[in-house]
Amino acid sequence: VGEENSLIRTERLTVGKENSLCRTERVTVRAENSLCRTERLTVGAENSLCRTERVTVGEENSLCRAERLMVGEENSLCRVERFTVKKTRCAVLSD
Incomplete structure (x- = not known):
């Protein structure tokens, strides 16, 4: 529990050059x-x-959640949620 302690976990699955699934978790x-x-x-x-x-x-303290779905160059769906609480601990993060 110092200034440089961090946990980084990355999982990547690639099927060919086009399809890919990448998941990264970082705790600092x-x-x-x-x-x-x-x-x-x-x-x-x-x-x-x-x-x-x-x-x-x-x-x-802030909780920021962004979701973006793009289908082609024209159609796009972008959703951003941000929650900020000052001088208070954040609530539990849930999917």
């Missing part, structure tokens, strides 16, 4: 404790699904 314990999880699913160069969740426990 420092002055601003944070938990960041990223999941990305790419099918070809056009279709992609990216989901990011971040929880920070510091002076400005």
Whole structure:
């Protein structure tokens, strides 16, 4: 539990050059404790699904969740949620 303690876990599954599934989890314990999880699913160069969740426990506690779904260059769905609580610990992160 120092300033440089961190746990990083990465899983990647690739099927050919187009299809890939990448999941990264990172836990860092420092002055601003944070938990960041990223999941990305790419099918070809056009279709992609990216989901990011971040929880920070510091002076400005925040929970940020972003989901993006792209189908081709034209159609896109982007959803971003952010929750900030100052001087209070964050609530439990759940899917």
